[in-house]
Amino acid sequence: MIEENRLQKMANALRFLSADAINKANSGHPGMPLGMADVAAVLFAEYIKLNPAAPKWFDRDRFVLSAGHGSMLLYSLLYLTGYKDITLEDIKNFRRFGSKTAGHPEYGHLDGIDMTTGPLGQGISSAVGMALAERIMNARYGNDLCNHYTYVIAGDGCLMEGISEEAASLAGHLRLNKLIVFWDNNNITIDGTVDKASSTDQLMRFHAMGWNTLSIDGRNYAEIRAAVEKARQSDKPTLIACKTVIGFGAPTKSGTSKCHGSPLGAEETAAMRQNLQWPYPEFEIPAEIKADWQQTQTRNTPAYDKWVKAASSAAQEFRDVIAGKLPRNWDDELNALKEKALEEKPKVATRKASEMCLKAIVPHIPQIVGGSADLAASNLTFVDGMKTVSAGDYCGNNVMYGIREHAMGAIMNGMALHGGIIPYGGTFFVFSDYMRPSMRLAALMGIRVIYVLTHDSIGVGEDGPTHQPVEHLASYRAMPNILTFRPCDVVETAEAWQTALTEGHRPSILALSRQGLPLLRTACEKNLTAKGAYVISPAKEKRQATVIATGSEVSIAVEAQKILFSRGIDTAVVSMPCMELFEEQSLNYQLEVLGTAPVISFEAGTTFGWNRFAQRTIGLDSFGASGPADELYAHYGLTADALAEEVASFLHKA
């Protein structure tokens, strides 16, 4: 326990580093760092388990600044606790182009940033995933290898966002008691006081969700300590409401939204120096305060040494798992599945093909944790031998996320970030919209998360347009750094799984059909899906046209190819299971696949984006309708006959 007056100075060091950096950048959010400095000081100085010299220590406590706009608080903490990756120069370069100290904490920019935050509600929700990952890893590998807390600082905005409700509800259900959330209860949002938009009793609400709830003065060190102690003893996740004053210390702006998102300015900061008796110049931290800060993490040296010893004598599996390595021969059974498919030529939906793949994969990859947002029976994400985690029994590899797509997305992010886990999760493709903000963060952070998105077109049928994705393929192809796979048969589905699992630094979508699809591939030595596109059915003699199709439309294109040939038109059919990967191939390969004849694209979705490759685009540029799938395909002109007719007439015109 550090003496009160020293701790106060340590907290003020956080305040002034933050205020000075934000002033220098002339941009940023001082309110939260100033208001929460005391809570952060107690947490980091006395409780949190980190080793600045080993920032990736697997069993460190995780810290998520869910209110990511308060980034300077985190940068100040990392600098003062002695992370080598951040210097005073970096702090002075806050928000400059190319600096490590971006406007919001960016995962990968700086050691000690456990996730990218900024979009409200994402941090607290991914922290649920980290806390869940911790319990799963603990159950698998024991206390010596994984046994840590996940701490969160969240603001009013995080609690108002619906995603946090979803995630908190699941955290309460699963009794993730090593999750501790500090709520910066300052009653201020951008547009004014919280009571202008909310009257919710947050503590009662969290209590209703099975949380331990505490309420403290966020500037009282004894209360902060007592709360952390209680939280660590609880058998439930804990929300600590910390009554704070936004911008504490700023004489005229504190307690108002004026200090939320704008620099304090020279005058106000000078007055704050007076007010908080901080006579030091800009960016200067007295040696003894800096020394106090740097000593705080020596607390954790014994724990770190103990862990290193335990880890070095742990089974190789553990070391591979936390390094994100797939086991040797993990896909042998998957390769056998492809061989068998070539022989047996099963006609199955690609969601079913995905289930076949999971049966071949899951037993061989200990890192995998699957799940679905209450559609396991439709997404076919749960396979024999899997076990669902539950409160108190975390030794499983399946999560029942409930009807909470957005939380599923965020929790998968948290599990992937924690390490030791490769998450996949299912819902209907159309409802991926509900988790789009989390998917974007996965893409931005470059993490391995796999979305099993079934019912991928009007092939959904009777459920109608609310359940039929149309614009979704295009909308994800437009998003940077995420792979959108739409396989056409069992072989391509297996290849998509292989590629997605080996892509360590970006998320992947598997868009899968509801309806049965014939096997089209005739060989499987090479992973052609990994090339993005390839000629799946070549022209007989001279290519007069090329039809590019994806997923369920590839077999229709192959039918049309036969019709066209009988009419004297020789075409090639290209399957393009992943547009993004195709764009990464050499120009030579691309030209070889696309050929020089006219190109027609054919996909049961919006044609938007297809002009990149095709001169004629066939698809569906309106919402779908309710009715049997085959009638819908016929109505929208997505049949072999209609396609053949379109190609013939296009060539005639071209």
Added chain:
Amino acid sequence: MIEENRLQKMANALRFLSADAINKANSGHPGMPLGMADVAAVLFAEYIKLNPAAPKWFDRDRFVLSAGHGSMLLYSLLYLTGYKDITLEDIKNFRRFGSKTAGHPEYGHLDGIDMTTGPLGQGISSAVGMALAERIMNARYGNDLCNHYTYVIAGDGCLMEGISEEAASLAGHLRLNKLIVFWDNNNITIDGTVDKASSTDQLMRFHAMGWNTLSIDGRNYAEIRAAVEKARQSDKPTLIACKTVIGFGAPTKSGTSKCHGSPLGAEETAAMRQNLQWPYPEFEIPAEIKADWQQTQTRNTPAYDKWVKAASSAAQEFRDVIAGKLPRNWDDELNALKEKALEEKPKVATRKASEMCLKAIVPHIPQIVGGSADLAASNLTFVDGMKTVSAGDYCGNNVMYGIREHAMGAIMNGMALHGGIIPYGGTFFVFSDYMRPSMRLAALMGIRVIYVLTHDSIGVGEDGPTHQPVEHLASYRAMPNILTFRPCDVVETAEAWQTALTEGHRPSILALSRQGLPLLRTACEKNLTAKGAYVISPAKEKRQATVIATGSEVSIAVEAQKILFSRGIDTAVVSMPCMELFEEQSLNYQLEVLGTAPVISFEAGTTFGWNRFAQRTIGLDSFGASGPADELYAHYGLTADALAEEVASFLHKA
């Protein structure tokens, strides 16, 4: 009050119509209609205020089947209460292609469907918007013209989705006491019992959000009645937990997820006929039961007649408002603003231009209700003279939605559907992802909702990639039936507002800049934005290339045009503020605008989709970064010099 045994038969009529139709379609969800038939029978037979002969009666009670998969319950209710728009034939055609009785209730397909539901959580959240619209209209026009309830049937899924938390929290805050939600508390979801994924005490949670909460046996008529009476007396919104058995009556499948989403089948339905003593053949409703049902709405004849009288003597404004008509001369001031802009040539951000427009619009359109998800000061959505609605004082035209983008989207849908209101709402463009599912529903339903989405590119600057939209323009252009406007100056912004407000049957996005932009237009007699695209700066002599740009990039393109001309390359610049509207123009017009010279697109976002018009696409196909906006533009090659260089080198190659 109807006798118990007659009411029971009326409820069973709902059950068997539903089960029979689902069997015949061989597709559908019998569980909810069977479980909630008693609640629905009491509500519709004894309480709800409708007039089947005047289905669009403005002051009718609204009914939202938030658990939209239970669509047959609604179709049965509409048929039995005597809506002329639905026949027994329609019920027999359930889920057939082209039928009015789609898999999920589709707004516009059938009188009496107050909104499209199916995506869980949307119904209950839009119902909050309807209840808010009712209070606003009541405050403006009085009890005689608007004074009704909004009833909702919601399932477990609706309560688990985060959007419902957001909306319910705001409903509690605003004390929307005419909102009454029946929760089908059957403890079953698709993947099994609710307790596998949730332990939340829903009643406590809603109590924490300021709701009145009740708990009843959903098959006990006295309890249902007492609950409705109490709810109608409450000064808060009410959640009634109705303990029910999913698939009630089906002897082997009730109480399990087996009857959630699959037909009962002939055998089970036959056994159910035995079980519930319903000796009538498929689709046959005995005359006396039908008569009982048809009489139920005569209750409301006096209220309807009274309303007709009041409405006919109401001010013309009221009749125009509920008809969705804009007042005469509503845009005079807006036109004057454009003229003035041509003279004064203000350099302002388009978000600022939008604020100037709102100042000119809001006083003249009584229907407008604006708002923002806690970013009013950034989105510039609140203008002088507006008043924020609050609990008990609904006579306003601004809503403080809080940090709840998704609920904002759904609530705006509800207000637009209710009628009498044209909603607009603001957030950062990048966070529109949070409300995308509601935006999709607005597009699908074809309703007038306007999204004011500011900070529309890397122009956001220091806040970094989490706050910088890149893929968003493309993602909305790919979505059917929604207009994406990205104006380049004050005149285009005013034109975009004019077009969005006059588009009665589709939603519109206004993507607006954070940074200041010069005035480019030189004339404003014609609304050129309504054409989607036009030559904003023609070639001097002979067009050698055409650059298409949007929003903040148009002025950069005009600069590049000058540089290119000095290098001997004569180009035209096309501004394309709305790609969707341009695609609706005549081919002649399109060709005139695009010309025959090579086309280069230039937009600070993903190039995905631009190949439709351009042979060379310049944009940003990665996430952005944190730093000053001008440095980012320079880094990503989005300057006049870089563009000129690209065009010159492309022409050289082309």
